[in-house]
Amino acid sequence: MTELEASPNRETLLEIYQRAVMINRADMKFRSMISSGKLAIVYYPVRGQEVLSAAMMTALEPDDYLVTTYRGVHDQLAKGVPIKNLWAEFAGKATGTCKGKGGPMHITHPESGVMVTTGIVGSGLPIANGLAISSQLRGDGRVTVVCFGDGASNIGAFHEALNMASVSKLPVIFLCQNNLFAEHTAYSFGTSAKEIVDRATGYNMRGAQVNGNDPIAMYRVAKEAVDYARDGHGPTLVEAKTFRFSGHLLGDDSHYIPAEMMAAAKQADPMPAFRSYLLGLQVSEADLTQLESGIQTLxxxxxxxxxxxxxxxxIESRRDVLAEELP
Ligand SMILES: Cc1ncc(C[n+]2csc(CCOP(=O)(O)OP(=O)(O)O)c2C)c(N)n1
Incomplete structure (x- = not known):
């Protein structure tokens, strides 16, 4: 763990841990319910990417905006989407965030700042610019974060969005969660840049690369990017290195990920590492166990x-679709 000046204090670290555990337990519950046939959905696992998202969202204010992707349940929970309504939306139920009409790929919950979830790779970036322009015009001080993967950085919309955000100094953070694989494609097979963060230079934009699995380093980089955007200096491209512990979606056996690479990533699992670090900060085992079991109950x-x-x-399928509501 890095010990830097802008490091989160003990209270902030506990906040990050709480959000990371929520993501972790939700991910495991989704898997078990899908695997046992109780829930029939396509699911994009987030195990391995919990800490990254928890630290980023902790650096935001509740009314800041988030745009994310199909692999977004970690971002949505960390940003504060109420877990019952999120779960109900995944299950297509009327009590869901979109009344069951969006499903897992379209989680939207403006009350917690989650404005768009999209299944179209790269499409969230120009939308994030739109949200950031609205904040700039209104002077509401909000910052927009848009999450995407390493594969998305090869899509045209990524490049257009970075250019525009830089020209207009938009209060937006482009958060690339680089888990080293795009669907079933290894990073080096599809990405020309040695490091994704290097692409910021081409757009005269601030860039930061970080180990996304280190809660202290990730929070510091996130907070600096948020403050920079909120102070009117413009966007940052953050490349957060991470790893996904499973295939692209549940059911993909991840045979294309070298076994030793997977083993090394699991060996460096950020969740137990974070837990041990907290114990070293004099947080008691009893307190952590209580926190974890409380989250499991939720x-x-x-x-x-x-x-x-x-x-x-x-009738719901016809509501909220057209400008004029059908009878
Ligand atoms: C425009 C577009 N092209 C292709 C796809 C199919 N697709 C879905 S996810 C994915 C991989 C994206 O990888 P990455 O951006 O690295 O994100 P990750 O899934 O690793 O989080 C692809 C190619 C899509 N949904 N949209």
């Missing part, structure tokens, strides 16, 4: 809430 209750909720009435 996750279990959210899953049950989703299962017990009704599916939307068929």
């Amino acid at each position: 996750v279990d209750e959210a899953a049950q809430f989703a299962m017990d909720s009704d599916y939307p009435d068929v």
Whole structure:
């Protein structure tokens, strides 16, 4: 762990840990419910990327904006989407964040700043610019974070968005969660840049590269980028290095990830490492266990809430779609 001046204090670290555990337990619950046939959805695992997202979202204010992707449950939970409504939306139920009409790939919850979740790779970046322009015009002081993977940095929209954000000094953070694989494609197979952060230079933009699995380093980089944007200096491209501990989606056996690479990543699992670090800060084992079991209860209750909720009435499919509501 790095010990730097702008490091998060003990209270902030506990906040990050709490969010990371929520993500971790939710991810495991989704897997077990899908695997046992209780939930029939396409699921993009986030195990391994918990700390990165928890640290980034802790550096934001509740009304800051977030745009994320299909692999976004870590971002959404860390940003504060109520877990019961998130779970219900995943299950397509009327109590979901979008009344069951969006599903896992379209989680939207403006009350917690989650404005868009998209399944179209790279498409979130220009949308984030739009949100940032609105903040700039209104002078509301909000910062927008847009999350995407390493593969998305090869899409045209990435390059257009970085150029525009730099020209207009938009209050936006481009957070590339570099997990070294795009769908089933290794980084070096599809990405020309040695480091994604180097692409910031081409757009005369501030760039920062960080070990996203280190909560202290990740929080510091996140906070600096947030302060920079909020103070009117413009965007930052953050490349956070991480790893996903499973295939692209649940059911993908990840055979294309070299076994030794997977083993090394699991050996460096950020969750137990973070836990040990907190114990070293004189946080007691009893306090951590209590925190973890409290979160497990919330996750279990959210899953049950989703299962017990009704599916939307068929009329819902026609509501909120056209400007004029149909009778
Ligand atoms: C425009 C577009 N092209 C292709 C796809 C199919 N696709 C879905 S996810 C994905 C890989 C994206 O990888 P990356 O950006 O690294 O994100 P990760 O899944 O690793 O988080 C691809 C190619 C898509 N959804 N949208």
